[in-house]
Amino acid sequence: MQNEQLVSQLVEKFGAQAEKVELNPAQPALVVDKSILVEFLKQIKEDENFKIDYLSCISAVDYLENGMEMNYHLCSIELRYKLTVKVKLDREKPEVPTIREIHPGADWHEREAWELFGIDIKGHPNLKTLLLPEDWKDGWPMRRDWEGNDDFVKMPEF
């Protein structure tokens, strides 16, 4: 099955809850509402036609006035195709449910999104600093509008 077909089948199955995004033809992507995220990932993992069982990476992106986004880069080991699931978040109060139950490997990726972007991972039992020092109190450093602390030297414009 080609990636194109995969996306159209998923859109057919989930209807209005999963919306197709035109990105790169090599990278099919869907926008899913955060309320059905866990259920969606569970279904595409268990469904015989999709078997999307491998989580490569989770990347959070801060789009400033356009809110935030969580990108789940998934693929299927057996059927060999890949899928990006996007979840749009409100920048004032970014929160998303944890997917550790379905993909245990999401654990540290979610902790990273929390400590660098301040995205609240609902239901994550171990939200503490991962890469930053334990006593870090200078905000969410990977947000685009982070002003920096005293040690931070900004790069001159090139």
Add this chain to the structure above:
Amino acid sequence: MDEKELHIGEHQEQDEQNPVARELHTEEFLVNMGPQHPSTHGVCRLLLTMDGEVIVKVEPYIGYLHRAIEKICENRIYNQITPFMDRFEYVSSMLADWVYALCVERIGQIEVSPRAEYLRVIFGELQRIASHLIYWGVFAMDLGAVTPFLYGLREREMIMDLFEETCGQRLTYNYIRIGGVSQDINPGFEQKCKKFTSYMCQVLEDYETLLNENPIFLSRTKNIGVAPPELSVAYGVSGPSLRASGVNWDIRKDDPYGYYEKFEFEIPQGKNYDTWDRYQARVIEMRESCKIIEQALDGLPEGDPTFKMRASFKLPEGEYYARIESSRGEMGCYIVSKGEKKPYRLKLRGSSFNNLMIIPEISKGLKIADLVAIFASYDIIMPEVDR
């Protein structure tokens, strides 16, 4: 820190029934392994909860090598980022350059010349052998054998010479650039490279006779740290460690990039999913890499492998998650471009990041010495975890 809670184990209740334990009050204790420990391969702290000699819980603490490469890259133009990729993963920096170049090329629809693709395959596979040679030596050294480390570095030195001759660097190459490679190979490189691969195939036999029948080595690795396929997939383990768990998954074959479809090579798979299989997968992979290099040298096309462009250019709007099979597994690079000279967001996925996550799961109930063997067998490299 919830260290106080860790002291209260369920074991106390079980001990009530044991007459010896009833008299001798026992309790769990904490052992700090690292951050400066020779077998953590960098600065990683493992907080072990021990019940006597048996590990009850392992908690890795990472971040000691965090250099905020992702944040730095947001403030650099695209051509300035490649050197940072060398530092992101300095044991196989050639492959780290490749994943970044691949991601930018896929967003910008940049064509790479066939000669550059072939050179990338040759240097990528040489890098894989060099990285596995370090793995081979260090793994044996962690289990108490010093000689393999010397042998491994001796052979790696030959690869370093080949790299130095081509791009002038021995560790951080900055060789694979956006659109091609930085410079063509010197005359006579092919002969030297072929000489090396035939020599490498010979010494691999020596390597196998040195360790494969050593009873101490076998008893330290066989049936230690068994990672079943379902568990490995769930934790996102990748690369030789995943194949050792019996999963047929290699990005070079399953999501091809470069010219890997043109080459014939086998993918080794484990049967027992243990530390021994993870070791064996890498030794076989070195031999397969030699095969790929020989095929690539035979089919090397003529042409100019370099790519001419301005130092500062604007990448079209778009985003892409590129991934390659690095020597440790899936190395990923996610770039969001807004049509600027700099990436809007750059995210790196190191394979050791996920590989480290499974270690607490499979080392419960073992001894500290086994944990050392498991940690070494996953080939964890800390700069890739901490970024």
